[in-house]
Every structure is written in structure tokens, then in C-alpha cells.
Amino acid sequence: MNTPVEQFREDATRVAADEQHRRLIQGALGKYYVARDRQVGRFQDWQSARQAAAETKWEAVNHLDQHLVSFAEKLEARGGKVFWANNSAEARDYILKICREKKARCIVKSKAMTAEEIHLNAALEKDGYEVVESDLGEYIVQLRKEAPYHFVFPAMHLSRGDIRELFDREIGNVKSDNPEDLTMVARRVLRKKYCEADIGISGANFAIAETGMISITENEGNARLTTSLPRVHIAVMGIEKVLPRLEDLALFLPMLGTAGAGQAITCYNSMIGGPRQPGECDGPEEFHVVLLDNHRTRLLADPEQRDALHCIRCGACLNVCPIFKNIGGHSYGTTYQGPIGSVITPHFRGLQDWKHLSNASSLCGACTSACPVKIDIHHHLLHNRRNAATQKPRWWEKLAYKIAAGVLNWPEFYAFATAVGRVMQKFHPLVKGSVLDPARAWTKTRELPQVAPQSFRDYWRARERKP
Amino acid sequence: MSAKNEILGRIREALREPAPVPGHHGDHGKAQLHASAEFSQWLPAVGEDLASQLDLFAKNSADLKTEFHLLASREEFAPRLRELAQQNNWKRVATHSGALTDMAVPAIGLPTLKTDAGYEVNAMEQCDAGITECDALVAQTGSILITSRSAGGRALSVLPPHHVVLVTRAQMVPDLAAAYVVVREKHGDKFPSFISFITGPSRTGDIERILVLGAHGPKRLTVFCC
Amino acid sequence: MKITLFIPCFVNTCFPQAGISMVQIFERLGHTVDYREQVVCCGQPAFNSGYWDEARLVDERTLGLLADTDAVVSASGSCGAMLKVFYPQLFDGRPQADAARALAAKCFEFSDFLVTKLGVTDLGARFPGKVTFHDGCHGLRELGVKSQPRKLLEKVRDLELVEMKEAESCCGFGGTFAAKFPMISTAMGEVKCASALETGADFIVSNDSSCLMQIAGLLDRQGRKVRTLHIAEVLASR
Numbered sequence: 001m002n003t004p005v006e007q008f009r010e011d012a013t014r015v016a017a018d019e020q021h022r023r024l025i026q027g028a029l030g031k032y033y034v035a036r037d038r039q040v041g042r043f044q045d046w047q048s049a050r051q052a053a054a055e056t057k058w059e060a061v062n063h064l065d066q067h068l069v070s071f072a073e074k075l076e077a078r079g080g081k082v083f084w085a086n087n088s089a090e091a092r093d094y095i096l097k098i099c100r101e102k103k104a105r106c107i108v109k110s111k112a113m114t115a116e117e118i119h120l121n122a123a124l125e126k127d128g129y130e131v132v133e134s135d136l137g138e139y140i141v142q143l144r145k146e147a148p149y150h151f152v153f154p155a156m157h158l159s160r161g162d163i164r165e166l167f168d169r170e171i172g173n174v175k176s177d178n179p180e181d182l183t184m185v186a187r188r189v190l191r192k193k194y195c196e197a198d199i200g201i202s203g204a205n206f207a208i209a210e211t212g213m214i215s216i217t218e219n220e221g222n223a224r225l226t227t228s229l230p231r232v233h234i235a236v237m238g239i240e241k242v243l244p245r246l247e248d249l250a251l252f253l254p255m256l257g258t259a260g261a262g263q264a265i266t267c268y269n270s271m272i273g274g275p276r277q278p279g280e281c282d283g284p285e286e287f288h289v290v291l292l293d294n295h296r297t298r299l300l301a302d303p304e305q306r307d308a309l310h311c312i313r314c315g316a317c318l319n320v321c322p323i324f325k326n327i328g329g330h331s332y333g334t335t336y337q338g339p340i341g342s343v344i345t346p347h348f349r350g351l352q353d354w355k356h357l358s359n360a361s362s363l364c365g366a367c368t369s370a371c372p373v374k375i376d377i378h379h380h381l382l383h384n385r386r387n388a389a390t391q392k393p394r395w396w397e398k399l400a401y402k403i404a405a406g407v408l409n410w411p412e413f414y415a416f417a418t419a420v421g422r423v424m425q426k427f428h429p430l431v432k433g434s435v436l437d438p439a440r441a442w443t444k445t446r447e448l449p450q451v452a453p454q455s456f457r458d459y460w461r462a463r464e465r466k467p
Numbered sequence: 468m469s470a471k472n473e474i475l476g477r478i479r480e481a482l483r484e485p486a487p488v489p490g491h492h493g494d495h496g497k498a499q500l501h502a503s504a505e506f507s508q509w510l511p512a513v514g515e516d517l518a519s520q521l522d523l524f525a526k527n528s529a530d531l532k533t534e535f536h537l538l539a540s541r542e543e544f545a546p547r548l549r550e551l552a553q554q555n556n557w558k559r560v561a562t563h564s565g566a567l568t569d570m571a572v573p574a575i576g577l578p579t580l581k582t583d584a585g586y587e588v589n590a591m592e593q594c595d596a597g598i599t600e601c602d603a604l605v606a607q608t609g610s611i612l613i614t615s616r617s618a619g620g621r622a623l624s625v626l627p628p629h630h631v632v633l634v635t636r637a638q639m640v641p642d643l644a645a646a647y648v649v650v651r652e653k654h655g656d657k658f659p660s661f662i663s664f665i666t667g668p669s670r671t672g673d674i675e676r677i678l679v680l681g682a683h684g685p686k687r688l689t690v691f692c693c
Numbered sequence: 694m695k696i697t698l699f700i701p702c703f704v705n706t707c708f709p710q711a712g713i714s715m716v717q718i719f720e721r722l723g724h725t726v727d728y729r730e731q732v733v734c735c736g737q738p739a740f741n742s743g744y745w746d747e748a749r750l751v752d753e754r755t756l757g758l759l760a761d762t763d764a765v766v767s768a769s770g771s772c773g774a775m776l777k778v779f780y781p782q783l784f785d786g787r788p789q790a791d792a793a794r795a796l797a798a799k800c801f802e803f804s805d806f807l808v809t810k811l812g813v814t815d816l817g818a819r820f821p822g823k824v825t826f827h828d829g830c831h832g833l834r835e836l837g838v839k840s841q842p843r844k845l846l847e848k849v850r851d852l853e854l855v856e857m858k859e860a861e862s863c864c865g866f867g868g869t870f871a872a873k874f875p876m877i878s879t880a881m882g883e884v885k886c887a888s889a890l891e892t893g894a895d896f897i898v899s900n901d902s903s904c905l906m907q908i909a910g911l912l913d914r915q916g917r918k919v920r921t922l923h924i925a926e927v928l929a930s931r
Binding site for chain 3: 009012013016017022026322323325326327359360361362363364365366368369382384385386387388389390393397398401402404405408409411414418421441442444445446447448449450451452454455456457458459460461463
């Protein structure tokens with residue numbers, strides 16, 4: 001069994017060299033960039049909107065206890081049930097208990113990354129329930145028995161041909177690879193499931209402290225059907241999802257749509273504040289909200305990186321990340337891929353096991369610029385590197401930097417080393433690219449620069465000697 | 468100790484040390500909750516008068532593939548609805564009681580499922596269209612605000628393949644913040660259990676980021692506004 | 694004005710022409726140029742790897758050597774960002790915190806210094822050729838350098854500036870990252886090179902020689918004829 005870092009190196013190296021993958025992702029994201037730029041351009045002041053959104057989430061996260069208490073009280077007053085889960089196991093057990101009590105057979109799910117995080121499907125299936133993902137992308141990856149590739153675009157790595165083949169094999173008689181035809185195939189299959197399902201499980205994009213509502217953002221209508229038709233609705237959400245006031249959504253919904261998918265606002269933004277109320281003609285009889293900690297409080301306890309809990313899971317940082325685009329979502333091996341995943345996963349699952357994700361970054365900062373709530377993403381990668389090295393330094397790396405410091409702080413020796421390098425590089429072709437090449441990591445794919453005949457220091461000395 | 472108290476305890480312990488406010492580069496600036504009235508200066512611009520808001524809504528509708536029709540008077544609801552029914556060969560429709568629906572839907576002369584006192588899901592699934600009223604139109608985003616009370620429940624506007632909205636010009640609001648004001652004015656703090664902004668017909672881009680309409684919800688969305 | 698050059702280690706050894714061009718440009722503008730050969734490195738490799746104590750071994754010295762300067766101008770956006778943005782973090786809460794903030798305040802990336810601080814865009818340069826500009830990420834996002842190099846290049850006679858697709862996308866160098874994850878770094882570089890080649894430019898110009906080292910390393914291996922140049926080299930051409 002590979003360790004996370006070994007698995008990462010293996011997968012990332014393979015996908016990075018896969019030119020078909022590169023083309024597919026560039027094609028998909030090319031469309032996203034055009035749409036996003038158009039929407040951002042329609043804002044009168046995108047930067048001020050980002051700052052206001054960041055400050056609103058700061059307020060929410062830095063008074064999280066008050067907001068959660070208010071959210072739970074308001075929702076309970078309207079007949080909703082709130083379950084506080086310390087960890088994955090508690091959340092799973094609670095949901096399984098409801099399924100048993102309701103004698104559920106079929107469970108329909110709309111997209112919920114928290115459900116991925118707690119491995120809910122596996123637990124439900126193990127107990128014999130039929131679980132159907134209703135978001136098209138999630139449905140596709142469920143049929144393929146793989147994890148979502150991207151937490152907003154789960155099937156972005158697949159071509160229409162891949163999906164046609166999959167549907168033909170799993171559903172039967174699918175000949176067209178036209179995206180519209182393929183979507184209609186899924187529509188037909190899933191329609192039946194909505195009408196049959198006893199329980200609907202969803203995530204939540206926001207929780208409104210003031211009114212005790214959850215807000216769900218989607219495009220397909222699958223979440224609306226999931227939360228309208230079954231007798232029981234269970235929403236699983238992280239504790240950090242709160243916003244103080246209902247009106248905050250007037251800012252956050254357009255920002256989420258713009259940053260996430262290049263839409264002014266996504267197709268359906270639904271606020272659910274309880275089960276069916278007196279006088280209402282439909283909606284579930286029971287509404288449960290599972291509030292999941294699962295180490296979020298560990299991240300909360302780090303003030304330097306606390307803003308990582310401001311994340312609204314729009315996926316913008318993945319979409320602009322050159323690492324993500326080249327290694328793909330599955331290489332991360334995490335529930336949350338991309339830059340934000342690299343920041344938070346070490347807090348959730350252990351720094352030493354997951355620090356490699358923070359190292360696998362050129363620190364270009366595209367993520368931070370794209371983030372609609374101004375999370376300092378790429379600097380947090382640096383913080384994770386520092387924390388990992390402080391907690392458990394690698395002796396050889398520490399020694400190497402100590403020696404380097406010694407050389408750099410002794411300019412005469414440094415100049416001498418440069419001169420040696422100038423001579424040594426004449427012999428470099430003899431070993432270049434072989435196992436004896438000290439620069440092999442570089443020279444395997446790239447040419448090394450040459451040490452100049454005259455360094456800048458030499459130039460300066462010569463110049464100063466002149467009258 | 469309950470999980471609730473454990474979690475709240477950990478949160479309170481964690482928050483003892485303050486965190487810097489974003490955008491202030493380390494020095495502890497102050498975060499403030501901005502009033503929703505402020506949002507309009509940052510979000511996409513909206514004109515102040517009704518005519519420009521109707522224009523903007525129409526323009527957004529075109530982008531979103533919402534079929535938006537401005538009618539001269541409410542007398543036009545019935546004939547336009549009948550025309551739509553005939554063109555699309557509807558066999559049965561679903562609706563709810565309301566001032567506008569009651570006036571227009573019977574004129575179609577088709578078997579009609581009404582949701583007001585409950586309904587069979589499979590019966591609704593068989594309907595060709597769901598005809599509803601709404602709470603507001605939002606000019607800025609081209610959205611239709613519905614609630615479980617104004618639009619015949621949660622499913623009527625999403626389960627049938629064609630959603631038709633009957634609305635009056637007076638229901639136009641400039642932006643989402645104003646739409647929330649409408650909800651509050653109507654319901655105080657007794658909110659309906661379901662509030663939703665519908666922005667165009669159902670869509671997906673999950674296959675190669677190519678837009679397809681009618682992923683799970685309606686393939687078509689028609690708005691008749693008088 | 695007395696301008697102190699910050700010439701990073703790799704510019705000193707491999708790309709001295711970038712520094713020499715900076716000297717020429719500032720002197721033509723009538724400024725006094727100062728260089729301290731004791732200042733060798735910004736300490737970024739250790740810092741970026743998480744070994745902040747080891748970074749401070751170098752950076753305390755650099756901080757001291759640059760204390761009595763008027764303005765420090767870096768030949769690299771990345772090293773400039775280290776001095777300007779990261780030194781204050783590295784020394785936060787330490788005795789050198791004030792010195793780090795003082796240095797940050799007077800430290801500039803080269804093109805930014807010309808345009809923002811000296812207020813010049815036309816340096817009287819002539820450079821015949823089609824040029825595409827690559828934004829080094831640290832200069833772009835840590836220091837906000839985007840329009841400055843373009844303003845300078847637009848004033849160069851006979852120079853045709855063409856923008857590449859996704860000019861702001863990283864070249865994949867990333868310091869020690871290039872050696873720790875060579876295949877990811879290479880894939881990123883290939884994408885960057887493809888965008889640059891697509892423009893049909895004869896020269897890829899940047900304000901960061903470290904990015905150019907990556908780009909040239911890949912292009913040379915591919916046997917391409919496109920040349921890479923530091924922006925100072927273009928601006929010093931007559």
C-alpha cells in the first residue's frame with residue numbers, strides 16, 4: 001500500500017504527461033474563463049465585493065459559536081432537527097439510524113462534498129440501501145465507481161465518448177455521444193428515482209444564522225427535487241457554512257455563481273427553513289440538518305489560517321490552478337482538491353501525511369487572486385510548509401540549508417564556488433541525464449543554464465577598478 | 468457531555484486568539500457587516516425606473532433562454548396560455564389557486580391538477596406544464612422569486628418539463644436584496660419553508676462544460692408579465 | 694538618487710547581462726548605482742521549503758547589509774517579493790522586525806521602480822523584433838507588477854509586443870518546486886511555452902530571470918530558436 005505522498009507522486013507524474021487529459025481540461029476551463037471574465041466585468045466593483053464578502057465570512061467564522069446556536073434554535077423552532085456531529089462516524093451513524101427508522105429503501109442524493117468527506121455512500125450501501133447520486137456529474141462518477149474529479153465539476157475529466165460508453169454499459173442502448181442526448185438519458189433514469197425515494201440527502205452551501213435556513217446552489221434542479229419529493233430530507237453541512245443574515249445571500253449568491261461557474265447567479269438558489277409547514281401542500285415531513293465538525297475546529301484554532309474556513313467551495317481556485325490543470329483532481333487523493341484542498345487537508349487528516357500537497361506548488365498565487373472571499377491560499381501553503389518543517393524537520397534538508405547559508409554568507413567562498421561551477425559544467429555533458437547527474441531532476445526535461453564567463457560580481461569589480 | 472457542547476466548547480476555545488481580518492495584511496483591521504443596501508454599488512448595475520428594469524430582465528432572459536413575454540393587460544394571460552398549450556400539444560397541466568392562475572388556467576380547457584390540497588407525485592410528473600405565480604422578478608439577475616406559498620408548493624415549479632410563470636409588472640424589483648424585502652414584508656418572520664430564486668430553465672454543463680437545458684428540472688421556462 | 698541593485702544569486706552567476714543592463718539604464722538616467730557584493734541571496738529557497746530559521750541565517754545578514762540604502766531595486770520580481778513581502782513576515786515579532794519593514798518600504802522590482810518611482814517609460818531604446826511578455830508570478834501577484842513592463846516595452850522603437858494566451862499563468866519554475874516535482878513543473882512549463890510559441894514571437898521577455906531559466910531550459914531542449922531576455926536587456930538596447 002502506497003503512502004499518500006508516494007501515491008501522489010505516481011498519479012501526478014502520470015497525469016502530468018497525459019496530453020489528452022491536458023487538452024480536455026484546457027478545453028473545459030477555456031469556456032469557464034470566458035464566462036467568468038464576462039460576469040466579473042458586469043460587476044461595478046468586483047474587488048470591493050470580494051472585500052465585503054471576506055469581511056462577512058470573517059464575522060461569521062469568528063463568532064461561529066453564536067451563529068451556530070442561533071441557526072439551530074431558529075430551525076428547531078420551525079420543526080427542523082439539528083444533529084451535532086463531532087466526526088464522520090457520528091454523522092454516518094445518525095443518518096443510518098434515520099434510514100432504519102424510516103424503513104427506507106431508496107435514497108436519492110444531491111451533491112454534497114461533506115457526504116464524500118464522511119464516506120456516506122459506502123456506509124449506506126453496506127447496510128443495503130440503494131443510493132443514487134442525482135447531480136449529472138456525480139451520477140457519472142458514481143457509475144464509474146470513482147471519486148469526484150473536481151468538487152464543482154465532478155466529471156470534468158471525461159469526454160463525451162467516455163460518458164457514452166459508460167452509459168451504454170451501465171444503462172444500456174446508448175448510441176449517441178451528443179451531450180444533450182446523454183443528459184436526457186440520465187434525466188429519464190433519475191426521474192423515476194426522485195418519485196420513488198424515501199429519503200433525500202443534500203449538502204448546503206450556506207446556513208443562515210438569523211433565520212435558521214440552509215441555502216442550496218445548483219443548476220440542474222436535482223437538489224430541488226431531492227429536497228421536495230422524499231418524505232425525509234437530511235442535509236449534511238460543515239459548521240463553517242454560516243452567514244449571519246438572510247440578506248447576505250444577496251451578495252454571496254452572485255459571487256458564488258460568478259466565481260464558480262461564470263454565471264450571474266446559478267439556476268436555482270433555494271433557501272430551506274424547515275420541513276413542510278402548516279398550510280403547505282408538499283415538502284418533506286422531516287428535515288434534519290447534520291452539523292459536522294470533523295476537525296474543522298482544529299483549523300479554527302489556527303488564527304493564521306482560520307480564513308481557510310471562509311471557503312464557499314466555488315472551485316475558482318482549482319479552475320485557475322496550473323498544478324490542478326496538469327495533475328488533475330484525482331491525483332490529490334483528497335475530498336477537496338486543488339489549492340484550498342492542499343491548505344485544509346493537512347488540518348483535517350494530519351500535517352505530516354499531507355504536507356506534500358503544500359510542497360507541490362509553485363506558489364504562483366493565481367488561487368488567491370481568484371478567491372471570491374480573499375482567502376490567503378498560497379501563503380497558507382507556505383505556512384503549512386513552515387509548520388511541517390518546524391514540527392518534524394528533515395535533517396538532510398536542514399543541514400543543506402545550513403551549509404548553503406554558510407556559503408552564501410561567505411562571499412569569497414561563494415565566488416570560488418561559482419568559478420568551480422564554471423569549470424565543472426564543461427564536464428557536465430558526460431553525465432547529463434544519467435543517474436550520476438546531480439541536476440537530473442532538472443536535466444531530464446530541460447537544459448541547464450550556463451555559468452557566465454564573467455559573473456556580475458566580476459563585472460562590477462572590473463568596473464570599479466577603472467578610474 | 469453532548470456533542471453540541473463539545474463542539475461549541477472547542478469553537479470557543481479556538482476563538483480565544485483573534486484572527487487577522489482579510490485584506491488588511493496582518494494588521495488587525497476591523498471587519499464589518501455591510502448593509503445589503505451597499506451591495507448595489509458593487510454588483511452589476513440596475514436602472515432605477517421600471518422601464519429600464521423590464522429591459523434588463525428581458526435582456527437577461529434572452530441570455531438565460533427564459534422565454535419572457537410582456538403583455539399589455541391581464542386579459543392576455545388566458546389567450547397566450549391557450550396558444551402555448553396548443554403549440555406544444557399539452558395534454559394536462561398542473562397549477563395552484565391564485566388571483567392570476569385562477570383567471571387564466573381554466574381557459575386552456577385541459578385536465579388540470581391543483582396542488583393546493585396535496586397531490587400525487589406521479590400525477591404531477593405526467594403533466595406537461597406547471598403554471599405558477601411568483602413573489603417577484605429580479606431585474607439584475609433575471610431571476611424569479613418563488614416560495615412554497617406563492618407558487619403552489621416546492622415541486623410544481625420544477626417537476627413538470629415546462630414551467631410557466633404569471634406575473635405583473637408591479638412585481639419587478641431591482642436586485643436580490645430587494646427581493647428579500649418582499650419576502651419579509653409578506654411573511655414577517657414566519658417564512659415559508661421553501662424560498663427559491665429561479666434563473667432560467669434547468670441546465671447542466673457537466674459534460675465537457677457544454678450547456679444543456681433541462682437537466683432534471685424544466686427544459687423550458689416561460690414568463691408572461693402583464 | 695543612489696540606487697542599490699539587488700542582484701540575485703542566479704542572475705549573478707548565469708544571467709549577469711540583466712544586471713549590467715540595469716546599471717546602464719540607471720546611469721543613462723543620471724543616477725548613481727551602488728552594488729554590494731556581500732549581498733548574494735534573498736534566502737528564498739530555505740524560506741519556501743519551510744526552513745525559516747535557516748532562511749534567517751542568510752537574511753539577517755542581507756538585512757544588515759542593505760540597511761543604509763536609499764532604494765533597493767531587484768533584478769527579479771521573485772527576490773523582490775521576498776525582500777518586500779516576506780521579510781516582514783519572516784522577522785515578525787523579532788528584533789529585526791523594524792529593519793525588515795524599513796527595507797520593504799524602499800525595495801522595488803525593476804520595471805515598477807522605473808515607471809512608478811522614477812516616472813519614466815521611454816528610455817530611448819530600440820529593439821527590432823516581435824516580443825511576448827511573461828509575467829513572473831511573484832512580481833505580478835505579490836508586488837502588483839502588470840502594466841509597468843508593458844508601458845516600458847510599448848515605448849521601445851521597432852519592438853512589436855504581442856500578448857500570449859494566459860500570460861498570467863505560471864511557467865512552473867517555483868524554485869525548489871522545479872526539482873522536487875520535476876514532472877509537474879515540466880508540464881506547466883510546456884503549457885507556458887506553447888502559449889508563447891503560438892504568438893510567433895522571436896523573443897520571450899520577462900522581469901524574472903528565474904522564469905526565463907525554466908522557459909529557455911524547455912525551449913532549448915525542444916530545439917526552438919526563440920530567445921529569452923530579461924526586460925532590462927531589451928530596454929538597454931540602442
